[in-house]
Amino acid sequence: MSDAALIDRTQLPRPDVTAQDASDILQLFYALEGVVSELGSQQDRNFRIDTDTDRFVLKVCRTEYATVEIEAQNAALRHVAKKPDAPRVPRVIPAHDDQDLIFVSVRDVTYQVRLLEYLDGEQLTRSKHLSLDAVQELGALGGRLAAALSDFDHPGLDRVLQWDLRRAGPVTLTLLSDMKDQVARERIAKVMVSAIRRIQPLAGALRVQPIHHDVTDDNVVSRIDSNGRLIPYGVIDFGDVVRGWVVADLAVTCASLLHHADGDPYYILPAVKAFHGQFPLNDQELKALWPLVVARAGILVASSERQLAIEPDNAYVRDNIEHEREIFETALSVPFAVMEEAISQAVAATAPASMPSTLGRLLPGVDPATIRFVDLGVLSPHFLAGEWSDPGIEEEVLADVADDEGGAATRYGEYRLARTVVRSPNAAETYALHVDLRLPGGTEIVAPFDGRLERNGERVVLVGDGLDLHLFGMANLHGIGVRVARGEPLGTVSAGQGARAGILRVQLCRESSIEPPLFVRPGHAAAWSSLCPSPSIVLGMECDAPRPASEALLERRQQNFARPQKNYYAAPPQIERGWREHMFDITGRSYLDMVNNVTIVGHGHPRLARAVSRQWSLLNTNSRFHYAGVAEFSERLTALAPEGLDTVFLVNSGSEANDLALRLAWAYTGAKNMLCLLEGYHGWTVASDAVSTSVADNPRALETRPDWVHPIASPNTYRGEFRGADATAAYVETAHRALDKLEERNEQLAGIICESVYGNAGGIPLPSGYLEKVYAMVRARGGVCIADEVQVGYGRLGHHFWGFDQQNVVPDIITVAKGMGNGHPLGAVITRRDIAEAFEKEGYFFSSAGGSPVSCAVGMAVLDIMEDEALQENARTVGDYLKERLESLGEQFPLIGAVHGMGLYLGVEFVRDRETLAPATAETAAICRRLLDLGVIMQPTGDHLNVLKIKPPLCLTKDSADFFAEMLGKALAEGW
Template identity: 70%
Template sequence: MPDTALLQRTELPRPDVSEDQAAVVLKEHYGLEGTIKELGSQQDRNFRIDTGEARYVLKICRSEYATIELAAQNAAMRHLAAQPDMARIPQPVLASGGEDILFVTINDEDYQVRLLTYLEGEPLTRRKYLAPSVVAELGALTARVAQGLKDFSHPGLERQLQWDLRRAGPVALHLLKSVTDQERRDRIAKAMVAAVKRIQPLAGKLRVQAIHHDITDDNVVARPDETGRLMPDGVIDFGDVITGWLIADLAVTCTALLHHADGDPFFILPAVRAFHSRNPLNEAELKALWPLIVARAGILVASTEQQLAIDPDNEYVKGNAAHEREMFEVATSVPFTLMETAILDQVGQKAPPFDTGTLGRLLPDIDPETIHLTDLSVTSRDLVEDNWSDPQIDWKVLARAAADTGVASTAYGEYRLSYTRTLSERSPATFALHIDICLPATTPAVAPFAGRIVKDGHHLILSSEAISLHLDGLDCPLDQGAEVEAGEPIGVVAGESGAVGGLRLQLCRDADLVPPLFARPAHVSTWSWLCPSPSALIGADLDAPPPQSAALLARRRKSFAKPQKNYYADPPQIERGWKEHMFDVTGRSYLDMVNNVTILGHGHPKLARAAGRQWSLLNTNSRFHYAAVAEFSDRLASLAPEGLDTVFLVNSGSEAVDLALRLAWARSGARNIVSLLEAYHGWTVASDAVSTSIADNPRALETRPGWVHPVTAPNTYRGPFRGPASTADYVASVAKALDEIEQAGEGLAGFICESVYGNAGGIPLPPGYLAEVYGMVRARGGVCIADEVQVGYGRLGHHFWGFDQQGVVPDIITIAKGMGNGQPLGAVITSREIADALENEGYFFSSAGGSPVSCVVGMTVLDIMRDEALQENARDTGDYLKSRLEALGQRFPLVGAVHGMGLYLGLEFVRDRETLEPATEETAGICDRLLDLGVIMQPTGDHLNVLKIKPPLCLSRESADFFAEMLEKVLADGW
């Protein structure tokens, strides 16, 4: 039981000391002068002084605190600073007279004074989001400090402190007297009683040593790593150092993390794993951890209520009040058993799974061989188009299957697509912890094990010490509390004889818990241990096979050539899409903001039907005579400006560019091509030769063949000449290259560029640039190639072709990407004269280019674009999204510029808006964080510091808002 002095100390206000009075103390006793600023504290006064040469912290505390306790704090800091592999630790500074601790009187009150060195850095408190690596580092930091204090002793450590979790119960009881909100007081009291009840039987096995006892997001200082992410590397505020439970140190750290957890208590697990890996914990400590976290959260909330009643002007306490209430809400939102299991699982000490082989049959009259197992997974054939969004789709599929077979069941452990949530910043609960069975009504059920009947309305529980069975849809005539033996009747499936009934069943190892029906993917390991499969109750294997994403990725890396990269270091396995949404095998929905290949969006039913019908009729190469190739070629030619009336059909953008270069060579009789720096045109030998983007090929600038002449990139944002008035300067760069080719006595084949600077993030070319360049090129006998693979075909919204923005007509247009919505399809559109020039070198052939399926797909894409007004949507939604992104630039200095138009936008991140230093690492971190929030985004540009925003053209305004909001969340909360 805490003594009276301890309880009285919990009621003390901060010392009544102003900044001016602190300045006097500093000058008189330490000979220091400088700028003074008060720092927050609950019961002390802390002041930072900046002398211009160094910074210090002046700490003033009340005389009621024993001097030997302050001496212990100083000694602990010196002890830790001498340890190897230790975090940064502040050090005590002696007063002018050599004193470690001063005694001063201010306003007739006696106080104790210390001066410490100041640790540079930023606390983590105000960073709402902490990455798992940061959480882990905080756990590791706590472990290092605990290890460093293991052999430290001092008489001042044997103290009574309100924060000592060994005394949590009595201290909370005292503090609760100050909580005026009756409901809040009752909730805190109930949580504290439950926590202490779980801690008490473990207390004898909890190790005791010197601990810091306050390593929180407030009391660590962090410095940014190369990604701009704050990483903790220093520990301050040793005011709570004490001899206490080792596990309490980790409990304090984890409690502080809960207000960064976005409601997810599993958020702490990286800290637990990191602490345990450096400073292994015993089983009792691991089991005590979550109850201690609940206790710490309860004391924090109650203490804040009390302190505000005593010291209502304490801004530090008021500022932390909301955080502490959030910690308590998260800590009490889940059962103790769940978090105990999660913690043990995290360090590899989870108990063995329950042996369901000991259970009997629940429905002995049902032949397991007759049960049809439905498929409600992401790849289910019963889920077509968007019927998965129907709230009743699971039961409809189940009922149809039962009508055909008599008995049908859903699968346990299945990630159900029907439970996905589009435009959701967190992964929803999709993992089924139960099974539903459609079967004849009045089918009898018997107890699969001995237990007690518990009724909660229509919900029935058969409860035993080892396991509980939760049932819905069973008529049970037994009384509440009735004891039954295994095999005894417990009821019949509800409904009239001859009708179809439904039964839901679920197992749970915690008798006090009514479990959820579904678990979030990240929590599956814990929940599936608590709620094992009920398949044994039916006598059939009703378990869904788990995803094999990691094994599939390993197979990919084994047999798929390494240069063929995938997005993300740990990519989700995506197997389905709908419109602008993609779904991984756990049912997680992602907003697709990068897929310019699927211009219509994913899973378009009209396109699927058209392609399927043509596949059923014919697919071959274009040397055969069939209608689709003539119709599609004619339709493509009609989309081009007058004079460009001849079409080549190919497989890809790279092949289209490659063919365009061959046409330029054939038409001109020359070889030299002028291209732009920072550009990307493809992967064939010729298209790669004119590509100079070092993001795609780090050796691009040193490996260009002699016939390629790259000129200065007309990047009006970060190029050597900036703004719309830079046209003449960039044109001069082209003129210089053309003159050099001419002076060398060589001919010019042509000039190639994207009509909008795509790879750099959609930067528009300077006004009039193409008109002047095209004129110079044609005057020298060259042809002008417009690479529209990424920026054309309606994506700009305001223009169907990118070159329309410049008011020019090229000689050759290359297209691909969206024209097939993912089907391998590309094209070159040019004049008859240029096309015929190639015949001098023989005929041209592309095996799959212009196949019947590709042509039908291409025409259907154009039909859908017209019928669904997708170009207009690109214009309107793109303009709206761009305005939202530009608004972010008003708030966040990292946003340098928003490029592009329509649904081809580039958001460029810079560390400095004057120097335009690219924020490359930050951009990578932002993309990874966006994936966590349900948005697929990737960087582009030579510096990989631009978000390349090019979603399907069906992007809705709601989806545009979600993207902007998630981006805002990342920029505000961190990554």
């Protein structure tokens, strides 16, 4: 068949067959009845049939398509089904006369009809985002299918198919001939020419075999795994099966992934690696893969535009065309050579590229020993506080480091902090592919290799044989468009004016067709570094930044750091810096910190740093010495507490604070029995762990409590035993019954410990009036009331400084920690004098870091910052705003069961069913991983680990609240 005949066939409309027609065919030829609904298709008609027991797909095709081709599809399905390692494929269901393919007339037009098994599952195309596991499995599935088809044969495979990438060039150009948008037509044509030129020299080495040629997100079916993610397991629609290039099969899969890639073509690499692991590709196939992906993208767009012109009401094509346009744009977003290199690296097929052996010095008059290298990375000492974000900071630092006797230089391959972008769903372009040198104006520049000198805007490029030199900041050029020999002068360093005066930028590139960027994303760095090697080889000095070794560092952690001390995430980013509500990993990736309630005033606060530095320079010791800080800080704390709570113990942590509070209760009452709430968490010491009942923190919590601990019902009005208007009385009654049991056994009560707001369960407020009634009952029996404010107090609720204020009660003992030291080991117990002095019966109390001069300086600085920056008020206003935004998301997404909390202690609870409240545990974990990819640090909490625990620094801005809500919405809308 000629290309023209092929195109004529593609102009045919779909068969004129309705759902009723399909129902009639099913009854007459297959003796089946059921509900018939049409499925999408570009040129066939497909119908799903739901009977009482099974599902099928009826496929109706025009007779212009050769019968032998359709028979080949059926044969391929049967062949693959026999392979033990192949993906699942539909069974072919014969008609009543035992024929796989029948001919049926509908309104005097004859069509080819067949029936297939319907594979249950979801299509990946419906999820905008696909998890790494899904991408990998899609690639592996394609590789297994290619292996299964490798020994298949049928005469119907030798067909002319518009999608056959061996014919991509002429088919696309023919498709474009009727395209009315001239600009778009010329753009697609130009891209296709470039792609075909890269494919043609490799074509002879590309293996040919039977291939599916349409393993796409549309044509695989997926199941939801235990983590709530779609994972493909089966392949449908063998309509494009053909004898073709095996690498074209993978190219089709990769192209389909690009509309899930959020603009990042590197997204396909896990699929490439997985396919290669199942069905290894040769070097030429790996090199041809990306041009074939681009060719596929061009065909998709051109074909859909043409089909819409023929059939404007084809909803399937209309719905898909935006995806196809996105595929095309993403495919064009990176040079061919870069993706070819990235693909080669992904399957470990890249050998180190050789460099020219005769390279001279670019700056022969500069003594390398006089050059000082500047650290502009994440750990740079030059960036105090938030100075890394100041415009022009890199040039300023470079100028400051340079002096009259020598110069200064930046480092190649450094992840620049100043290049990060906060509140971004994508990693910023932080990796430097160049070196900047600050040198005296007039410093001579000579050619390090033979080449031709050209100008490209501000760039001066020395084009050599396999290596180009890109220079910025030159003056006195010795000619443009002329040949230059190695060692000949090129010009001088520009003296210039302003911040960039005397700065020469140096960059190398192996590809003359590329204008290399100065910075690239960390995930793209390896491929770009291969194409743009370090300028060290022409500068005669080692100017490379040290490479991060995050994986090795994680291994060291796991070898020497006890494993029960878990880290967030299975593959955690290496976080090394923070600023306000932002954290930065070692590659300069910015994350919005929405979980770190330890740093209440924000990361890297300069005022706090100065206070600590000053006190360390003066004195740090323990609280048994006499100094002003401990008295002043204790006064500040008691002034914040309700009247009567006038005595302070300073400790190291919240666990220690709660442990001490329990011991105070025992000492004061002479009893040991303690009430606590189910789902609560209070710490890791023996005593504080004993009253912690959260099974999320300790799966054996409920079966290992000592006999002095008496957990009572969790007053969780969302998913607890009692809900609604009568919940308070019902939960109070559970406490009453526990107290009655103690009285029946003639046992005394020491008290009750609970969080004033259910922090560990996700910021759930206690029922109105609950603590007032329970505290009264406890005190009536001689017990004391401990308010654990470690997580929820200290201004975090915005509307109240202490959580117990929301319940209109005053406890006997307050415990606080975490935020009061902004990450410094600092906690406190605030109580009455008589309770505190009762402890002396057991001896004195001492905590090494608690109350030290540095700890006191930290504590007072935090309080000063909170007051001066109105952080409690910010927690109220921004927290209320954020809660409204989260509640709005709850109206859009049924997965959100409730939004708990107030201020900047919020919880978003995910449920699979709003009636049964079945917890969406796996989905919550997957959403947290997805949020990390989008630049948000978030973790699950609650006994079911189905609540997002939202407790950011109190300096959180409205912009950051918006970003969090938007990224959560993006995850919920696109998938995880």
